[in-house]
């Protein structure tokens with residue numbers, strides 16, 4: 562991570578996106594989409610911070626497509642993202658954890674470059690009631706015009722993502738973003754209402770004796786994961802688990818270690834969603850020099866999706882720590 566105090570250039574997310582847009586030869590379309598994600602994050606950060614004052618904590622009373630209880634803020638965050646992205650010309654299709662079907666914004670005229678945006682509007686929402694960290698995760702793909710149905714153009718493997726990121730609403734609001742050339746971090750300065758770049762080309766530590774998973778499920782993990790945990794505990798590893806993927810992955814990115822959601826009796830294919838949780842996190846972690854696997858022999862980003870809401874096993878983090886897990890699974 563580099564931030565040379567003698568060279569304190571102030572770069573906002575907006576200027577960063579405009580600087581980079583030359584790489585995409587899309588007349589700034591991606592920069593426009595990032596600006597929609599930026600304004601959404603500022604609105605959501607504000608709503609999350611005021612949640613109890615505005616009486617928007619707790620369940621909305623409905624279940625989402627995953628059969629999970631929607632929190633009021635899941636619905637609010639989803640609406641904010643749909644409203645900001647819906648205005649952007651360059652967005653062809655939007656898909657969200659909270660909507661069963663992709664929300665098709667518009668079909669493009671031939672020859673136009675358009676993007677698909679997939680997101681988890683509020684990740685870790687059950688942490689809201691206890692003022693724990695929550696986040697937004699997003700993945701951006703170019704629309705694949707080879708497919709007949711617009712919806713099908715979403716079903717691309719993660720290696721085709723052109724950008725991915727998350728926003729963590731914690732003590733600070735921080736965005737991690739990759740446009741395929743490393744990972745940069747931006748901190749929201751509430752006084753000026755802008756995300757300011759605070760780190761460029763972040764590298765995940767190569768190793769750190771720390772694992773992050775829901776150990777309450779240990780008895781129903783496949784035996785390899787149980788052996789890994791025995792090994793890690795015998796080797797003085799620390800256990801860290803916030804229960805919100807964005808918070809757990811952010812810590813893993815900065816401090817190293819391994820984050821996992823293995824198969825369990827309740828979720829035999831893993832719990833986390835491939836397209837708007839695992840893929841964007843995998844792109845960020847790989848761009849920072851780490852590893853992100855769906856199995857000992859497959860990268861998350863190589864999984865070919867058949868459903869926008871499909872789940873995957875996740876093993877990601879420092880290269881050496883992912884290798885230790887894989888050794889025990891074989």
Ligand code: AHG
Nearest residue numbers: 681683684685686687775804805806
């Ligand atoms: P969401 O709130 O978007 O449904 O995601 C919750 C996810 C993820 O954030 C976290 O890593 C995982 O669920 C935690 O699951 P367990 O409670 O089963 O550990």
Ligand code: MN
Nearest residue numbers: 681684685838
């Ligand atoms: Mn989530």
Ligand code: MN
Nearest residue numbers: 658681683684
């Ligand atoms: Mn969510």
